[in-house]
Amino acid sequence: MTPPLVDSATVQPVALPRARVAPLGLRALGRGLLRVTESRAATIGLVIVLLWVLAALLAPVLSPYPPNANDFGAVASPTPSRAHWLGTDHLGRDILARILWGARTVLTVAPLAVLGATLLGALVGLSAGYYRGWVDLVLSRAGDIILTFPVIILYMIVLAAFGSSAGNIIAVLTLTKAPIIARIVRGLTLELREREYVAAAKMRGESGLYIMVAEILPNARGPLLVDMCLRMGYTIVLIGVLGFLGIGLPPPDPDWGGMVKDTYGMMSVWPHMSLYPCAAISSLVIGFNLLAVGLREIALRD
């Protein structure tokens, strides 16, 4: 990745080195997927994640009933049957349908939150690392203060004050996760800003924003990608936890954590009501974390 060393005294203006950035496109994506298969952990993780993505996309086709439809005939014996493969919950709602539709919810909210946090964190980290000085000091201190706050307590306070909706959850997750990403990006930027291609861009007279986004950011994408996978796992857990605590997405739309919250009190009688959603969320998080572990392995091998 390191560009050839250039002596700044002898360099010709036309020969200024540029950052080497792999082209983004279908072929790059294909090559990326091929590389994932180099690690068994990453392959298993990717398969699990893709299965859930497929389930979420096809939820309207796959799910046997609407997620909020009550089958009151099934309330008396809600255990798995031929009509309801995974049984129904205490309100006679089909658990398979709710899990499939719940995958839609979680796979919409979590990526949006991770994307938001990564964008905000990358911007803050780039600015802090590139400009250094007081910009760095102010941004890093602000991040530190957010990070010292116990996350769950912060969610409770914010979501209790503003009410919980998908938008609020994404906003809070973005704000609280951005400092961690900012810290990673800042570290990478401090190192990358000393590279020749950055000096070259400066000499060409590029703006600070251009250098940060077009020269430094693409070269920091490896660690960011691994972190995004890990972050997806954590975010899905957090969304589940918020749902479980009753401060997550508002009912009645299915959300895995909320499904457990509604039914775990009946575990001694009908354990299936909470076991299936728990298995769903666990498998999805395991998928993302295996993917992250595997990607890191592949990255270290280079």
Place this chain on the structure above:
Amino acid sequence: MARFCLKHLLALTITLAVVSFLVFALNEFSPGDVARKILGAYATQEQVAHLTQEMGLDRPVIVRYVEYLGKVAAGDLGFSTRFKVPVREIIWDRLRNTLVLAAIAFALIVPVSMVLGVLAGMREGSWLDRAILVFSTVSASVPEFAMGVFLASIFVVGLGWLPGTATLVAGGGWSVASQFVLPVAVIVLYDAGYVVSMIRASMVEVMQRPYIRTAVLKGMAFRWVVLGHALRNAMINPVTVICLQISYLISGVVVVETVFAYPGFGRMMLEAALFKDIALIEAGALVAVGVAISTQILGDLAYMLLDPRIRA
């Protein structure tokens, strides 16, 4: 040393001030006024007006914030509208309960994850390493409430060996000690998974250093290379992570507390948040942040003791 303490105490005070003001302001600027939040949607306008006047809510935020700080400094944390007692009568009890739970869990997490992390990291890529890596990844992936449900369905519903709740009141034939088993198990499984992977990564890195290769090549027994040479250096980075777990344990156990109906600090905060019990939320946030920063300082101290290079 004195400079270290002074610097951190200053940082602690500043952060506490910022956080207390943010929480104060958050309750202030969120939709609806404070008195309405306390009384709920069905209170009449007169009741709201009365409470607003009684609590002095019609005065500027800054004035009330300074007044609040004065009261806190004097030990008066306000009145909990949810539990109908002064905040200080409930908050320390709940904090103590959570500390007990966290202490037991922490006492298990540290040795377990040290042993597993070092075993995995000392020979990277061995079958033992793979097994521990997969185990720690999986156990750190399962959310605590899901782990609680899984364990409870096996040991409470299936086998009937353990109680499903931990109310700290001996009853139904279950001792208080037996009530701790499942909550602690859930916390340890979830948290140790994370700490193991940190220690493993650090150990892998240390084992690649030249001085380890020298020790191996001069014929030193592998066990002594690990215990005598690698261990101390491998613990430098994870020790801050381990100290951060204390903070996580204080507030993060809210999920476990909710699953097992444990009367702890996190569940108190959850109830306070759900019932808009503002005095309790503010006091709880201060306590939580105070604990978080103290453990950070503790982590920095431990880091200094382990790594002589950064001793100032």
